[in-house]
Amino acid sequence: MNGTQIAAILPDFLDPGRLWLLLVVVALGAGYVASLAWRKGAQVRFTQVDLLDRVAPQRPRWRRHLIAALQLLGLALAVIAIARPVEHTSERTKSEGRILVLFDVSLSMEATDVAPNRLEAAKEAARNFIDEVDDDVEIGLVSFAGVVRVQVEPTLDRERVIRRVDDLELDEATAIGDAIIVSTDLLTDAADAQSDEPGQDSDLAPGAIVLLTDGETTVGRTTAEGAAVAAEAGVPVFTIAFGTPDGFISDPISGEIFPVPVAPEELEIVAESTGGQAYEAQSGDALADAYDEVSNSLGDTLGEEIEITKELTWRWALAAFILLTVAWSLSLWWLRGMV
Structure with missing residues (x-):
């Protein structure tokens, strides 16, 4: 020994x-x-x-x-x-340990400027991120195109979240503002429910949002409106602008080409106004690195683990x-x- x-x-x-x-x-x-x-x-x-x-x-x-x-x-x-x-020993208060991953499934995610395409590369990076998050942190999944869908409410069941990531499919339009607002409401509702439990601090942040998208809002409330709601609720939004300026998609019927360049400008404003951080990723490896940076930064937002x-x-x-x-x-x- x-x-x-x-x-x-x-x-x-x-x-x-x-x-x-x-x-x-x-x-x-x-x-x-x-x-x-x-x-x-x-x-x-x-x-x-x-x-x-x-x-x-x-x-x-x-x-x-x-x-x-x-x-x-x-x-x-x-x-x-x-x-x-x-x-x-160390522990993290449950109300601090909650993350929502917002996943863009608009048609622009079909662009192949990131191999094999933006969607599949993003799925792989999201799976790795979910696996790396501390076991005592709840993770939820929200997808959005023209419609926002809560795929999984915050849970400790990692396998369930990953299964829903695998099942994500593309749809039309992009509703970033609505997605941020729906996710903020979901986090605050969960935090309010937990604050009623004995020994819970109602002043803690409801959680954090990790927003992955490649475009700009095209329907619903604006990105700025969503950021304002998150900022008022005290929910930091970490944004990842995924893709390259040269991305494009083609109409499978007509063959017409549509440019879909990544648009990071609005996302930087969202991160700054909510207390999060903004990242840009132009490849699968860069996206994985961005997720790693988000994971490292979440400790400052969710609170340091308390040593007992x-x-x-x-x-x-x-x-x-x-x-x-x-x-x-x-x-x-x-x-x-x-x-």
Whole structure:
């Protein structure tokens, strides 16, 4: 067992300086061993061994050693309790750990300027992002084209979210403003429901939005209107403008070419006005990197994990008490009338 493994087993201590008392336990153990050696020599010099065997044929032998070992172990555990052992854990408040991924499924996502096309590359990056988010953070999925659809409300079920990402299909138009508003309402409703639970802080941010799109709003409320609603609710929006300026799609019937360049300008305003961050990705790898940056930034928005220190003194003290009680009881039972 190496030093790292030992460190993982041993607890941390509030007063580690008190562990020097373990030297007293070691000294007692050494004294016990020395007394056995002295006692054995004294018996040989001054005692008729045959007579001792007749008078006390049931000497304690190994039982005496077991009792001494239990006593020493009990004292060692008591010293550990005196040093006040602790364990450190961390947790994130549930109302802080909620993310909605807004996924653009407008027809422009069919452009092949990102291999194999924007939609499939975006799906792959979204799956990886969902897998990397901390297990205690809820994730929801909202898709939008001309209509906004809540595919999955915030949940810890990663597989369910990924399945819905795989099933996304393209549709006409782009309603970014409506998508932000629907997602903000979803987050605030979830936060309001949870704030009624005992011990929940109603002032915490409802969650965060990660918006992936390649275009501009063409129907519904404007992108700026959506950003204003999110900002008022305290919901940061992290935007990813996905695609290149040279993207295009073609009409499968007429063959007519339609340019669909990425439009990051409005998304930058959304991120700035809501307290999020804006990213641009012109390839699948760049999109994956953008998701990584979003994941790293979410800690600042969702709140740092709270470290909880739990003192374990009572556990070690109880273990010491039990061992010493057992040793005392065995001494009364095994050693009565014995030398």
